[in-house]
Amino acid sequence: MKTLNCPINGPRPLQEFHFGGEVREVPDPARATDAQWADYVFNRSGEPGIKREWWYHVASGTWFIAERNNQTDEILRTYLYGAEAADG
């Protein structure tokens, strides 16, 4: 059984989570060019490597960030948004 470590609830089966996509900075809508905005809206990076991703623990309603190697599917660490120093 695959598990993911929720920073609040601890290790849980993957079935308790939803994937929320890669963590991406939103460009300032007032200053971004059309090309920058279109890139944000439509383009995603699929290259293999370590990604920062949003994950959601459904049962407790907890959003958090997981650093995951999307080539090996290895979870390096998880932490709450704004708590990058926390261990996962």
Next chain:
Amino acid sequence: MPDSPARRSPVQHQLDELQPEWTTISGMPAALRIGPHDEERAALAGLCDASCLRKLGLKGRDAGAWLAEQGMTVPADIYATASLASGGIIARLGTEEFLLESGIADESVPAIEAVPIPAGRNLFRIERQDATFVLCGIRADAVFAQTCGLDVGKMDVGRVVFTRVAGVSCGILPELFEDRRCYRMWIDPSYAASLWQSLAEICGDLGGGVVGLQCILQSFSGTG
């Protein structure tokens, strides 16, 4: 059963099919006894609907301090619980979030609901209509073994765990009833009927089944 109850359990129609002996608790019809085998079922794997217990959510930076001002013992840790007067409980669900649930004869929640929140406090009441189920009996852990990814039997008594049971998100609170573990579960009412059916079937397979509230009444009245 009263003709026009103020509140209804989300599994009332499923209980109705069992033709239980009804009573009314906190304005909601509650199945007091299902049949003559309630006690035997409860000893093995009993599933009981306790949705009649009143609930209240409180959120905000000042929620903990305000509850303490009302004379309540406020749990310090996330997911810890404490007893209210007369059998109710208070659970800390987050740094700024609490869930209160009354006992059978406990007026704690209505009393708190009646207290006006002072202006300027960061505090909000949250309407909670969760279903409450209680799973009891020596085979209760076996029910979870078939439905939950966690080893529920190893969970600490008195600490809430949020997980999924039979695919439904719920909070589980392990408790002791007559020195035996039982499990209080809080479920979103829209999923309650589905989860009830799954758990009732598994309890039946394990020699138990649906039981009336009388089997566990003592544990919710502050004397168990």
